[in-house]
Amino acid sequence: MRIAARPRAATAINQSFDPRVLGTIAMSGVGAAIWQRDVAPRLLKWLEELPTDHLPRLRERLRPKDAAAAVKAACLTARTPASPERDAFVVEVSDLVQVAAAQTGAVLVDLRLDSVFGQPCPKWHLDAVRARFLCTLRGAGTEFGPAGSDGDVTATHRVPLGCPAMFRGRDWPGEEVSGILHRSPPTENGQCRFLVVVDPVDPIGTC
Template identity: 40%
Template sequence: MSLAETEAHRPLRAKARNVLMGREPDILAEIDAPGVAATIWTRACDQAFQSWIDALPFEQLPELRTIVPVHLAEAAAIAACEQANVPKSPEMDMLTGDVGALAMMLAKSLKVRQVRVRLDVSDEVMCPKFHVDNVPARLLCTYRGKGTEYVPMGHENDQQSVRQVTRGAVALFRGGAWPGEERTGLFHRSPDPEPLSGHRLLLVIDPME
């Protein structure tokens, strides 16, 4: 049973519903502010990188699932690219460097030394229902395809209330295991696939104790 399905059975607690957005990466550290359910770094996607990642055949998109000390996240991404035979280029270095940098930001914001890192490749909807992840927090960044959708709890059936993280932006969502009494009041889900855009490439980073 998902957290979304069991929400009605939980004790009544304060809900965090606010989404903070900013053009600087420091916005991610505001995730522990009262009332904040998510923070989004609204950075622009580099055009050369975007063209490069869109042109990669789907079999060369790197996939990764690992738990590593935060300083090894970039090395893990490099290994995943090598395994997928991603051609060496400045854009590949941008991708692996970004994975390492975002892992460091998450670790600094949440004061952890280890992270779970995933690079998910899919042409289907991985999480079609609005939900809350059973983790303290989760960082999401879409490198290829459409970004993650989110909505306040209780408005899942109101399409006007649904918002979407832009491609290349970095979103940090509180999860169901967020410490303290204040629970998140925000759901998120994977977007519907775009038939013409091919496979989606999503970075997922979770904090580990």
């Protein structure tokens, strides 16, 4: 009787100051990639001080080139005050969407702007998508780490504020499974996290 081999786990985490590092999750053995970068302190300060009811919220499937218009419309709906910082924010999110799409080859993406309170996803997990791009622009960054044999993470790391991370999901094609799990970080005193989430949409069934 032949025993089926267990799928190989992709446990490497690539990090670089080059945004193209996000595309390396397509390499064998890579479960996650982090783009190390600096965000304008003025923009981060503006987001931190913005009342939570004026933080834009968005869930929309769109072409990457339409992201700026969608984010601007979300700002208007949330009554986000007009300012140079709001304009910079629209450009920032649009640029993140362009990078996420380019590094995954996506023609369409699901874009979310989420305001998160508490710890909505406390368990270590893989998302039910091919890949997920996460960038926290306010509050604590996403926690991640390699999974042990019991399914728990053996060493916890946190994505720095403003740094995008790309994680393989459960629907990643091929034989490898991701050995890098992630979760929402614990928060205190009603802290609000604000993050950009981009999921590439597979071309099958989108035409």
